[in-house]
Each structure stands twice: as C-alpha cells, then as structure tokens.
Amino acid sequence: MSIAPKNPSDAEATPAASAAKAPEAPEGDKPKKEKGGKGRDGKDGKDSKDGKEAKGKSGKGGPPGAKKKTKVAPDNPNFRYIVRVAGTDLDGLRPAALALTGVRGVGLRIAEVACRMASVNAKEMIGNLPEPTVDGIEAALSQLPTKLPPWMLNHPSDRTTGEVHHFFGPELETSRRDDVNQMKMIRSYRGVRHERGQKVRGQRTRSNGRTGMAAGVIKKTAKEAAAAAGKTEKSGGGGAAAPAAPAAATPAAAPAGEKKAGTTEKKAAPAAEKKG
Numbered sequence: 001m002s003i004a005p006k007n008p009s010d011a012e013a014t015p016a017a018s019a020a021k022a023p024e025a026p027e028g029d030k031p032k033k034e035k036g037g038k039g040r041d042g043k044d045g046k047d048s049k050d051g052k053e054a055k056g057k058s059g060k061g062g063p064p065g066a067k068k069k070t071k072v073a074p075d076n077p078n079f080r081y082i083v084r085v086a087g088t089d090l091d092g093l094r095p096a097a098l099a100l101t102g103v104r105g106v107g108l109r110i111a112e113v114a115c116r117m118a119s120v121n122a123k124e125m126i127g128n129l130p131e132p133t134v135d136g137i138e139a140a141l142s143q144l145p146t147k148l149p150p151w152m153l154n155h156p157s158d159r160t161t162g163e164v165h166h167f168f169g170p171e172l173e174t175s176r177r178d179d180v181n182q183m184k185m186i187r188s189y190r191g192v193r194h195e196r197g198q199k200v201r202g203q204r205t206r207s208n209g210r211t212g213m214a215a216g217v218i219k220k221t222a223k224e225a226a227a228a229a230g231k232t233e234k235s236g237g238g239g240a241a242a243p244a245a246p247a248a249a250t251p252a253a254a255p256a257g258e259k260k261a262g263t264t265e266k267k268a269a270p271a272a273e274k275k276g
Contacts, residue, residue: 076127076128078130079092079127079128080092080127081093081127083099083126083127083129083134085100085103085134085137085138086103086138086141086168086169086170087169087170088102088103088104088169090102090103090126091126092125092126092127092128093125093127094125094126095122095123095124095125095126096111096115096120096121096122096123096124096125096126096129096137097111097112097115097122097123098111099126100114100115100126100137103141103168103169104168104169104172104173105154105166105167105168105169105171105172106141106168109152110141110144110152110166113144113147113148114137114140114141114144115137117140117143117147118133118136118137118139118140119136120133120136120137141166141168144166145163145164145165145166148166150164153165153166154166154167154172155167155175159179159182180194196211197211198211
C-alpha cells in the first residue's frame with residue numbers, strides 16, 4: 001500500500017517518480033524493430049529501390065517507359081521525306097553528308113567534298129534542300145574525277161582508255177561486272193577464280209570459302225561405304241559367290257609312304273656326290 005503524501009506538491013511529484021521507477025519489461029517482451037525502415041529521405045526501402053530501378057531504365061530519372069524523342073521535321077511546306085539522288089532513295093530527315101553515304105560508291109569523305117563543291121551545309125537536313133540544290137550535289141559527284149586526286153577515286157585508271165573515273169550508283173555495279181567479265185575472257189588467274197566461285201585475293205580456303213558439299217559430309221559417307229564393304233567381305237555372303245578354282249591347279253595329295261621315300265632319295269643323292 002502507498003502512503004498518501006502530506007503536501008500537495010509531493011502528490012504531484014509521486015506519479016512521475018513512480019513512473020520513473022516502474023520495472024522494465026523483460027527483453028523477450030520488447031517490441032522488435034521492423035525491417036525495411038525508412039531511409040535518409042524518409043521513404044521506405046522498397047520505394048527507394050523502385051526509384052533507382054526506374055532511374056536506371058529511363059537513363060535520366062524519368063519514367064521507366066520513356067522513349068527517345070523522334071526527329072520532327074521543321075515547319076517547311078516544301079520538306080521532302082524521301083530525296084532521290086543517283087537512282088537511290090535517301091532519308092530526308094538525315095543530314096546531307098550522312099544521307100549521301102546511302103549512294104553506292106559515296107563515302108563520308110566524298111559526300112563532304114560534294115557538299116562543299118555544291119556550297120551546301122553538310123549538317124542541314126537533305127529534305128530541306130530544294131530540288132535544284134540536290135541536282136547540284138549530283139552534278140558535283142559527276143565532276144569528282146576532275147577535282148580530286150586519283151587516289152581518292154574508286155576507278156583511277158581505265159584498262160582500255162586510261163582515263164580516270166569515279167563511279168557511283170548503278171554505274172558502279174555495271175563497271176564492276178564489265179571488269180570481271182574481261183578478266184574471265186582473258187583467262188587471268190583472278191578471272192578463273194571468279195568463274196569457280198573461289199577466293200580471289202589470296203585468302204586461305206582450307207577452313208573458309210569452301211564450295212560444293214561440306215567435306216565432313218563427304219568423309220562421313222565414304223567411311224560408311226568402306227565399313228559396309230568390309231562387312232560383306234568378312235561375311236562372304238550378300239555378294240556374288242567367288243568362282244571355284246580348277247581341279248588341275250591344285251596338286252593331288254600323295255600318300256604318306258611316297259613322301260618319305262622321296263625325302264630319303266633326295267638326302268642320299270648329295271651324299272653320293274660328295275664321295276665321288
């Protein structure tokens with residue numbers, strides 16, 4: 001039993017003291033801490049992890065399903081999405097220099113040179129260029145043999161005329177076909193290799209560039225045929241019967257008495273010769 005305090009001030013202090021002196025709960029009754037508590041930002045661990053995954057997928061912390069922005073054509077009423085140069089359709093949204101590389105026989109260096117010759121910005125979208133300007137680029141490509149050194153061209157010397165050319169577009173395939181046919185006609189080494197469909201420039205052909213059936217298949221069939229032939233020879237059946245040998249070829253078996261007599265005569269003959 002608790003004794004009542006004499007003074008009222010002591011009465012106010014007793015509850016606090018009793019609370020302070022209250023017995024502690026045993027360790028087994030203490031509440032356990034929950035896993036996955038809040039992080040530094042005050043968010044749950046799962047939420048923070050999901051946020052990191054979303055940031056990693058989007059690249060810049062945006063939503064996970066965000067896509068790259070597509071190129072939008074400028075507000076040009078005469079913009080062309082497909083531009084035709086040297087018989088080839090080019091993407092109008094690409095820069096002029098990069099779009100010209102879609103033409104066969106035109107690389108990035110040649111494309112930049114053609115843009116300079118036609119006074120065109122190489123970074124401008126080719127769809128924004130008017131048609132006369134595109135025609136000027138095509139004309140600049142045809143004037144490359146007179147403006148560039150031979151080492152920059154794809155046909156520095158013609159076999160018959162000795163002229164310098166730079167073929168592009170459909171002309172490149174035609175000139176290549178003519179060169180191969182000429183090598184076949186004169187029966188040069190490269191022409192013969194072209195005819196056989198083998199490597200032309202001295203590459204190895206043991207492991208790569210084989211023509212016809214695979215060697216492994218041929219070897220396998222040959223082994224199977226040899227094994228089948230060996231089985232038939234061992235068994236002796238299956239095939240045609242071997243012809244019997246004639247009777248005259250094999251000598252008749254002599255009786256045992258004659259064999260012994262013959263041997264004694266042969267041994268006696270040399271002995272008589274030695275005595276004489």
